[in-house]
Amino acid sequence: MKLSLGSGKNLIKGYTNIDILYGDIVWDLNKGLPQFDDEVTEVLGMHILEHLTLDGINKLLDDIYEVLVIGGLVVFELPDIEEVFKEYLSATTQDRMELMLKYVYGESSRKGQHHYWGWDKYTLPRLMELKGFRVKVKEAEDYHSKEAPCFRIEATK
16 A cells, blocks of 8 residues: 555545545544555655644654555655755845745645644654664655755655
8 A cells, every 4th residue: 555645636546645635535644644454565745744743743653654564665755944944044035035934834824734843854864763764865856846945755664
């Protein structure tokens, strides 16, 4: 089984899409993962971790580690809060400042769009390593990286 976390309306074929508003399973990931009978081989989370509380992230990572098969893959992409702050502080236009603040706070127009937590290329990998994952930090590939500094985590159990 492959999971897509925080998929929103972007349902990915071949994955079980889990989101607080849309998806195959409507679920608040701050509670961790719902129960599954199948083994999980892959977890994909594009811009979801910043929308969870610190307690929620810890619960989610624990649950992922528990259900992921040995050698299973976890991929996260998210804003790099350290680089976002640097860009905010050096911004020369109001528009750029506002865009960077969006990556700090998220959007409050819809449920689940505000940001609770910020991560960088050092803190998230460290947390995941403490939980048992083998982690590689890479350049982001998602469209968000064209707007603001982001990074990608590829981790295995």
